[in-house]
Amino acid sequence: MNSLVNLIKFSQEEIRSFSESGAIKLNNLFTPEATDQLRKLTSNSRPREEFSKYSTDFEKLVYDIEQDITFKIYSSPNFKDTFKQLVPQGLTFTQSVGFELTPKKKGAAWHLDTITFSYIMPEDLGYILWIPLNPINTREQHGGIAYAPRKAYSGDSYFSLLYQLVKNGKVDEVCQLEDFKRSNFQYASQMEELALESCKIEHDFEVGDALLFDKYVWHKSCPLKEGVLPSRKAYVMRLISSHSHYSKIFLDGMYSLIRAAGEEPQTVFGYKALGHLKDGDPISEELIVRT
Numbered sequence: 346m347n348s349l350v351n352l353i354k355f356s357q358e359e360i361r362s363f364s365e366s367g368a369i370k371l372n373n374l375f376t377p378e379a380t381d382q383l384r385k386l387t388s389n390s391r392p393r394e395e396f397s398k399y400s401t402d403f404e405k406l407v408y409d410i411e412q413d414i415t416f417k418i419y420s421s422p423n424f425k426d427t428f429k430q431l432v433p434q435g436l437t438f439t440q441s442v443g444f445e446l447t448p449k450k451k452g453a454a455w456h457l458d459t460i461t462f463s464y465i466m467p468e469d470l471g472y473i474l475w476i477p478l479n480p481i482n483t484r485e486q487h488g489g490i491a492y493a494p495r496k497a498y499s500g501d502s503y504f505s506l507l508y509q510l511v512k513n514g515k516v517d518e519v520c521q522l523e524d525f526k527r528s529n530f531q532y533a534s535q536m537e538e539l540a541l542e543s544c545k546i547e548h549d550f551e552v553g554d555a556l557l558f559d560k561y562v563w564h565k566s567c568p569l570k571e572g573v574l575p576s577r578k579a580y581v582m583r584l585i586s587s588h589s590h591y592s593k594i595f596l597d598g599m600y601s602l603i604r605a606a607g608e609e610p611q612t613v614f615g616y617k618a619l620g621h622l623k624d625g626d627p628i629s630e631e632l633i634v635r636t
């Protein structure tokens with residue numbers, strides 16, 4: 346297993362900074378064998394028939410592409426021992442996503458992954474492990490990801506806001522609001538964008554490095570400028586705190602909202618893999634249905 350993941354030892358300062366900012370760059374976490382296999386997996390993945398008709402801001406965006414390599418990675422002792430230092434309660438892998446960005450596509454604007462993490466309670470932590478499969482150079486082509494540290498501006502209250510509306514049966518009323526019709530609720534408002542741009546962090550990455558951030562961290566794609574790289578691929582693992590609880594109420598509400606906004610969710614993971622659970626049930630690895 347050590348041939349895929351390198352163990353990283355964090356200093357107390359790094360651990361404290363992660364708990365404050367919600368994000369940390371992980372240098373040389375993956376071996377070339379791991380990134381080669383993840384690149385192959387991302388390159389070979391195709392959106393499922395039912396989702397292929399929806400256009401995205403990416404050259405490619407495919408959910409639920411986990412394979413043997415993914416399971417080997419997250420069950421490796423080095424992976425567990427690295428992340429245990431940052432998230433002592435432990436992490437449960439849920440799903441993975443493949444992205445490909447070209448200079449023709451703008452990628453995702455400032456957002457939170459509210460749909461992705463709607464199957465857990467708003468206060469339960471979800472994590473995104475973003476693994477670039479090409480080098481990212483912020484002095485040349487960019488093409489990476491920018492984020493705002495949680496201590497500068499956090500998305501936790503936005504999860505609470507959406508949950509309150511859903512739980513109190515306000516979905517239909519929300520859909521009638523000018524606010525809702527004017528802009529896509531998954532993205533930051535213009536005022537938020539201004540603030541996020543002014544405190545954003547954008548790193549360089551070598552292949553093998555990764556970025557871990559939690560679900561309250563606002564983030565966006567940095568467009569890929571023309572240059573030697575024709576495209577940038579990234580493989581993303583979504584993980585949840587092992588103390589998370591299922592929320593069918595939130596899941597149903599968020600899927601209603603996204604459909605009312607004229608879009609179709611690109612994954613049915615919350616229903617397919619967790620649909621047998623009841624509201625409030627703890628989610629453990631054994632309960633996730635993988636087909």
Ligand SMILES: O=C(O)CCC(=O)C(=O)O
Binds near residue numbers: 475579
């Ligand atoms: O790869 C990107 O540009 C976007 C990634 C992202 O937003 C995510 O994984 O949640």
Ligand SMILES: [Fe+2]
Binds near residue numbers: 453456458564
């Ligand atoms: Fe995202």
